Amino acid sequence: MWKNYSLIVWLVIIGLVMGGCQMGKGSERDIKPSEMKAEDLPDVRALQDEFTRSFIESTEEVEPGYYSFLSGTKQYRMLFPKEGVIHQGYGVKEDQFEGFLMSTINDNGTDSQIKINYYAYATIESVEGGLEMLEGSVGQKLEFEKVKAETSELYYAPFQFDSDTFGIAALVASLKENGVIQIVYDTQCKKDQNECKQIKEEEVDKMIHWAESIEFVDKEIK
Template sequence: MKKEEDSRELPNTAAFQDEFTRSLLDSPEQVEDGHYLFESKTGGYSMLWPKNAVTDGPPFYQRTKDSFEKIIFNDINEKENYNYSFSTTYSTYGESAVESSLGILSDSVSYNGEYEKIETDKTHIYFAKSEDTYAGITTYFFFGYITSKESQKGLEYIFSTECIDESKLTCNIDIKKGEEKALHYLKSVKFNKE
């Protein structure tokens, strides 16, 4: 974070109250309601970062120079009884490695179905969803591989949502809203030109 911002009072959000997460974000100004802008130190891409999502250092954050970056971050709200989990992996393979990248992504979420191809102005998104129940908790996964139309860059993005305690009446996950949220995150990824 830039020095002149250190002197200002930090926003009372989980992202800015957490020292490591704060070090990843450029500005305490929200770029859209409830979200900051994460600009990768690889110089390769930017994406939305939920205001209450936090991450820790390694192994939850890993980077290899400008060619690889993996981040696992969570937005957990015990009062509202939800856990949103995010996992992103950036690489410089892009469209040239779609098949192998989708294979790795499918394996990581135990998925063996087809992907829907969605096109935006500057990206291709290969998107799918699944659900899994473990120890009585159902987790809904929304995931995709995003490639740049302008360079060999790609980002694997996994968004999952689950109730912290399914026995509570406040456990009310709207799968359609979860999918809309996930697609919004995937479509908001921007790759920088070479």
């Protein structure tokens, strides 16, 4: 009897210890990068830059090379490259407007810049005017493709600034509520012509995938 009792006590102790360990691990996952010390974070630009990591929701990658970014307006989320940083000049007005420039170093040795403007008051009906604004931003007439998702529409068009610089202009519009995001995403390649041609194909596909990751936050459950 005493042997059985001792065994039960021992199993209970093990269970408590293991449960405590699991809760501890869960607590670590719940800690935001902005609440952690730089030396305890992965050695990547997005988390080592103090301002940038204030937007990153977790140290766990949601896709290889990307973290989850929550807008300063709390109105949308998107993928954020681990080697990306947000530059000076960031601007936000409550939950109504947000504008910033981010840059990232790509695995293929190229550099990219992404300019983002969010307008809370804009509606799906204002898309045509938004696309015209994007054409003015890049100084070109663009042919936009449309991708419709469950709660948003994405419009994007590739462009070429010069022999070294290419990118996409994009617009994401909410279908449920007001909200439009305008994007100019460009990459500079200074390698030889054949290599840059291959890089361009890969990077444009990556740009479109990134733009498709943008989702508006449901205000009813936020």
